Amino acid sequence: MLFATWQNIGLLGLGVIIGTFVGAVPGMTTPMAVALTLPFTFTLNPVSGILLLLGVYKGGIYGGSITAILINAPGTPAASCTVLDGYPLAQRGEARRALDIALYASCIADFFSNISLILFAGMLASLALAFGSPEVFTLILFSLTIIAGVSGDQLLKGLGSAALGLILATIGLDLIYGTDRFVFGEVQLMSGLNFIPVLIGLFALPEIIAFYGRKEVAREHNPLAGKGASLADLKSCLKSIVRGSFIGVILGAIPGIGGAPSAFLSYSEAKRNSKTPEKFGTGEIEGVAAAESGNNGVAGATLIPLLALGIPGDIITAIILGAFMIHGLRPGPLLFQDNLSLIYALFIGIMLSSIYLLIVGKVSIRLISRIADIPHRILFPIVLVLCVFGAYAVNNTIFDVGVMFAMGFIGFGMLTLKIPAAPFLIAFILGPLLEDNFRQSLLLAKGSWTIFFSSPICWLFWGLTVIAVAVLLRRNIRSNAMRN
Amino acid sequence: MKRDLYSGLIFIALGVALLTILVPMGIVEPRKVRFAALSPSYYPRIVAGVLLLLGLAVAWRSRRETTAAPASNRHPNATGRIACFIALLGAYALLLPWLGFVAAGFLGLLAAFWIAGEHRLKLVLPLAVLVPLMLYFFFLKVALIPIPTGLLTFLLQGV
Known part of the structure; x- marks a missing residue:
C-alpha cells in the first residue's frame, strides 16, 4: 500500500491546513500557495509531494470562502460568488451559520468530485492509449483553447501572453538537432528555463510589487458570534448542494473553465429554482451553499484531464503537472499503465482530503479569522523571502533566483497592462509538448502536413478546436458589443 | 493609461524583434535540414508571426480605448514605493551571491518592511532575523538542500 504511511497521511493534512490558511488571506491566491509549496516537495517521494500539493489545492479553494463571508474579500476568485450572500449573513451576525454551510457544501461537493475522478479518469486514459504524435499534437492544440477560458475578457491579450510563453519555452537545446536556441552563450540556459522560478516570478512577485502601490485598508473585525448551521439548514440546502456538485464536476472536467463560472452557474440555478429568489443576494443561506458547492465541485474533476490525458485543466493543475514532471512522472494514459499503484495512492489520498477538509474547516475557523487579520505590510515581505529560498531550492542555483526576479518584473508589467x-x-508548460509532437509528426510524415488529418482522433480534436474557437469568438464579440 | 495600446505595441515590438534579430541571431541552424518544417527556427518563427499579428489586432482594437482612471485604493506615494521596492529587488538579486541567503534575507526583510510602512523595530527586527534563519534550517536540515551562507559562513558552518 503506497498510500498507507504516516508521512502521506500527515502531509495531506498539512497541505489542507496550509491551503485553508493561505486561501483565507485576501491577496494570497491558491496558485500562489501551491507554487510556494512546490519547492518543499522536491525531497519527498512523489506520492507524498503530490498529496501535499493536492491538500493545498483543496484547502485553498475552501479557505477563499472564509474571508469572503467574514470581511467581504474573497480569498480566491472562485469564492467571489460566496460574497453575494455570505457577507450579508455575516453583517446580520450569522457568520458562523454561513461558514458552517459553506464548509458542509464544500465537503459534499468535493466528495462528489473525487468520486467522479476515480470513476472517469481510468476510462479516459485507456482511450488515450491509441494516441500517437499527430493525435497528441491536435489534442494539445485543442487544450490550448483553455487559454481563452483563463483570459477572461482579455482574449487577444491572453493569446499574446500565450505566444510569449511558447517562445520562452523554446529556450535551450533543440531536441532534434541539439543546436542552441536563444542561449546566447549562457550555459545555464542550455537546459531551458525551469518552470518553478518562472511560476513564482509570474504569480507571487507581481502581487507583492503591486501591494506597494496600494493603500492598506484597515479591516473591520468580524467576531464569530451567532449560532452555527442547524440540520434543518443543511436539509434545506441539500438540493442546491447536489445540483452545484454536478455542475462543478461537469465544468471542472472541461479544461479551462475553473471554479468561478461553476460557482456562478450553480448560484444562478439555485436562484432560478428557489421559491424565494428575491432573497438571493440579501443573505440567503442557500446562496452560500450553491456557490460553495459549485466552486468545490470542480476540485477533483479538474484532475480528470490531468491524470488521464496529461492536460492541465486550470492553472493549479498546471502547477501539479509540473510537480509530476519534477518527480520523473508524466501524467497521461501511460501513468495508468506503469504506475497504477501511485494512481490508487493518489485516489485514496484525494478521498481522505474531503474528510480533512471537514475537520480542518471546523477546527480552524476561529484561528483563520485571526490569521486573515495579519497586515499585508508584514505578510508580503515574508512571502518575498520565501520566494527567494523556494526559487533557489529547485536546482541549487542562484541563476534561478535571477530568473524569478526577471519574471517578477515581467509579471508586474503584465499585471499593470492587464495582460493575463x-x-x-x-x-x-504545454509548449514543449506541442512542438515535440508537431516536429515528430512531420518527421514521420517526411514533412507532409497531411499527417495531422490522418486519423479519426485527429479529426475529432480539429473539430473540437474549431467549435471551441467559434464559441469563444462569438462570446468575445457579444461581450465587446455589450461593453460598447 | 492606455493599457491595450501599450500591450499591442509591446507585442508588435517583440514580434518584430524576434523575426528580425532574436531568431536569426539566437537560433543556431544545422548545416543540413531535411525538411524546412524540421528546422529549429521554424516553430519559433510561426509563434513570433502570430505574436506580431496579435499585437496588430490588440493595437487596432485599442483605437476606441479611453485612458483608465487610477484605482481608488492607490497609495498616495505609489510610484515612489514601487520604485523603491523594485530597487530593493535589484539590490537583493545582485548582493545575494555575496551576502548569502540569511544575511540578504535579513536586510531584504528590514528594507521591505520599512518601504511598506512597518517601522516598529520591536516587531520587524525579530521577524527579519527569525524568518530567514528558519527557512535556512528548514531547507538544510529537513529538505537537505544546502543554502549558500555568504558572509555568515563563519557563523552558520557546522551548525
Whole structure:
C-alpha cells in the first residue's frame, strides 16, 4: 500500500491546513500557495509531494470562502460568488451559520468530485492509449483553447501572453538537432528555463510589487458570534448542494473553465429554482451553499484531464503537472499503465482530503479569522523571502533566483497592462509538448502536413478546436458589443 | 493609461524583434535540414508571426480605448514605493551571491518592511532575523538542500 504511511497521511493534512490558511488571506491566491509549496516537495517521494500539493489545492479553494463571508474579500476568485450572500449573513451576525454551510457544501461537493475522478479518469486514459504524435499534437492544440477560458475578457491579450510563453519555452537545446536556441552563450540556459522560478516570478512577485502601490485598508473585525448551521439548514440546502456538485464536476472536467463560472452557474440555478429568489443576494443561506458547492465541485474533476490525458485543466493543475514532471512522472494514459499503484495512492489520498477538509474547516475557523487579520505590510515581505529560498531550492542555483526576479518584473508589467499571466504559464508548460509532437509528426510524415488529418482522433480534436474557437469568438464579440 | 495600446505595441515590438534579430541571431541552424518544417527556427518563427499579428489586432482594437482612471485604493506615494521596492529587488538579486541567503534575507526583510510602512523595530527586527534563519534550517536540515551562507559562513558552518 503506497498510500498507507504516516508521512502521506500527515502531509495531506498539512497541505489542507496550509491551503485553508493561505486561501483565507485576501491577496494570497491558491496558485500562489501551491507554487510556494512546490519547492518543499522536491525531497519527498512523489506520492507524498503530490498529496501535499493536492491538500493545498483543496484547502485553498475552501479557505477563499472564509474571508469572503467574514470581511467581504474573497480569498480566491472562485469564492467571489460566496460574497453575494455570505457577507450579508455575516453583517446580520450569522457568520458562523454561513461558514458552517459553506464548509458542509464544500465537503459534499468535493466528495462528489473525487468520486467522479476515480470513476472517469481510468476510462479516459485507456482511450488515450491509441494516441500517437499527430493525435497528441491536435489534442494539445485543442487544450490550448483553455487559454481563452483563463483570459477572461482579455482574449487577444491572453493569446499574446500565450505566444510569449511558447517562445520562452523554446529556450535551450533543440531536441532534434541539439543546436542552441536563444542561449546566447549562457550555459545555464542550455537546459531551458525551469518552470518553478518562472511560476513564482509570474504569480507571487507581481502581487507583492503591486501591494506597494496600494493603500492598506484597515479591516473591520468580524467576531464569530451567532449560532452555527442547524440540520434543518443543511436539509434545506441539500438540493442546491447536489445540483452545484454536478455542475462543478461537469465544468471542472472541461479544461479551462475553473471554479468561478461553476460557482456562478450553480448560484444562478439555485436562484432560478428557489421559491424565494428575491432573497438571493440579501443573505440567503442557500446562496452560500450553491456557490460553495459549485466552486468545490470542480476540485477533483479538474484532475480528470490531468491524470488521464496529461492536460492541465486550470492553472493549479498546471502547477501539479509540473510537480509530476519534477518527480520523473508524466501524467497521461501511460501513468495508468506503469504506475497504477501511485494512481490508487493518489485516489485514496484525494478521498481522505474531503474528510480533512471537514475537520480542518471546523477546527480552524476561529484561528483563520485571526490569521486573515495579519497586515499585508508584514505578510508580503515574508512571502518575498520565501520566494527567494523556494526559487533557489529547485536546482541549487542562484541563476534561478535571477530568473524569478526577471519574471517578477515581467509579471508586474503584465499585471499593470492587464495582460493575463495564466495563459503565459499554460503555454510555457504545454509548449514543449506541442512542438515535440508537431516536429515528430512531420518527421514521420517526411514533412507532409497531411499527417495531422490522418486519423479519426485527429479529426475529432480539429473539430473540437474549431467549435471551441467559434464559441469563444462569438462570446468575445457579444461581450465587446455589450461593453460598447 | 492606455493599457491595450501599450500591450499591442509591446507585442508588435517583440514580434518584430524576434523575426528580425532574436531568431536569426539566437537560433543556431544545422548545416543540413531535411525538411524546412524540421528546422529549429521554424516553430519559433510561426509563434513570433502570430505574436506580431496579435499585437496588430490588440493595437487596432485599442483605437476606441479611453485612458483608465487610477484605482481608488492607490497609495498616495505609489510610484515612489514601487520604485523603491523594485530597487530593493535589484539590490537583493545582485548582493545575494555575496551576502548569502540569511544575511540578504535579513536586510531584504528590514528594507521591505520599512518601504511598506512597518517601522516598529520591536516587531520587524525579530521577524527579519527569525524568518530567514528558519527557512535556512528548514531547507538544510529537513529538505537537505544546502543554502549558500555568504558572509555568515563563519557563523552558520557546522551548525
